[in-house]
Amino acid sequence: MIDVKPVTIGPATLYNADALAILPTLSGLDALLCDPPYSSGGQFRSDRVLDTRKKYIQSGSAGQSLPDFSGDNRDQRAFEYWAALWSAAALRACKLGAVGMFFTDWRQLPASTDYMQSGGWIWRGIVPWCKPDARPQLGRFTAQCEYVIWGSAGPMAVDAAAETIPGFYECTAPRDRVHVTQKPVALMRELLRVVRPGALVLDPFMGSGTTGVAAMQTGRRFVGIELDPVHFERACERINDAHRQGALFDHADTAREQKRLTLE
Numbered sequence: 001m002i003d004v005k006p007v008t009i010g011p012a013t014l015y016n017a018d019a020l021a022i023l024p025t026l027s028g029l030d031a032l033l034c035d036p037p038y039s040s041g042g043q044f045r046s047d048r049v050l051d052t053r054k055k056y057i058q059s060g061s062a063g064q065s066l067p068d069f070s071g072d073n074r075d076q077r078a079f080e081y082w083a084a085l086w087s088a089a090a091l092r093a094c095k096l097g098a099v100g101m102f103f104t105d106w107r108q109l110p111a112s113t114d115y116m117q118s119g120g121w122i123w124r125g126i127v128p129w130c131k132p133d134a135r136p137q138l139g140r141f142t143a144q145c146e147y148v149i150w151g152s153a154g155p156m157a158v159d160a161a162a163e164t165i166p167g168f169y170e171c172t173a174p175r176d177r178v179h180v181t182q183k184p185v186a187l188m189r190e191l192l193r194v195v196r197p198g199a200l201v202l203d204p205f206m207g208s209g210t211t212g213v214a215a216m217q218t219g220r221r222f223v224g225i226e227l228d229p230v231h232f233e234r235a236c237e238r239i240n241d242a243h244r245q246g247a248l249f250d251h252a253d254t255a256r257e258q259k260r261l262t263l264e
């Protein structure tokens, strides 16, 4: 029996704990939007076990003073095995038809489509996130995309009233970040369009809480888990600020929801 008291901030419930300990206690989720440690960042095993600031931040940049984060140094087999465990536990906490979204990079793309299917998710596609300001490489293709693999917990109902959603996003990574691999809030808001307002969204590796901020801004409910106390504290602060500001981006959502309700 685990004994971790969550922090509650409006419609957000936040756990400072290991995702594998909390996931079996959750239920009723409408979506999983997660950005797990990639265990990537190099060609060789020696690159992979480096501090996350060395792996993911350009040398000399201000980001190198940010705190390191946990769980990013598994070898390939351990990464896939661990990720299959938590993705299966997350699936069990989801409602039938819930949407799963999993961030990854080019190196871990094949491992990630494997682990999410091993966890029981139906793989439905890949949404590239293109960063126009990525560092160009002489005579080589610039590695300027990360990817959101998406799928569902069993069959997905067709919603005739739903809007269409793009399958590709272009935006820069946040400049004033507080986490080494912080994602843009605007990107997370866009991804949350796949579930209705009021939906319950889980991010079991929330880092600085970006998914939670997007959930607060768009009127979704949120469950977040983060292992490192320093990142957890920052997530609580950011989600609290977003909650106090209220839902900012709900006009289209409200219209869509009204349309859906009228048709039912």
Ligand SMILES: C[S@@+](CC[C@H](N)C(=O)[O-])C[C@H]1O[C@@H](n2cnc3c(N)ncnc32)[C@H](O)[C@@H]1O
Pocket: 017, 018, 019, 020, 035, 036, 037, 038, 069, 070, 071, 072, 179, 181, 182, 183, 184, 204, 205, 206, 207, 208, 209, 210, 211, 225, 226, 227, 228, 231
């Ligand atoms: C890629 S980062 C997420 C960054 C986040 N999307 C943001 O915008 O700030 C992954 C996070 O997962 C956390 N983590 C690693 N292992 C974990 C575990 N077993 N349970 C919960 N959190 C974990 C790390 O500390 C790290 O902050």
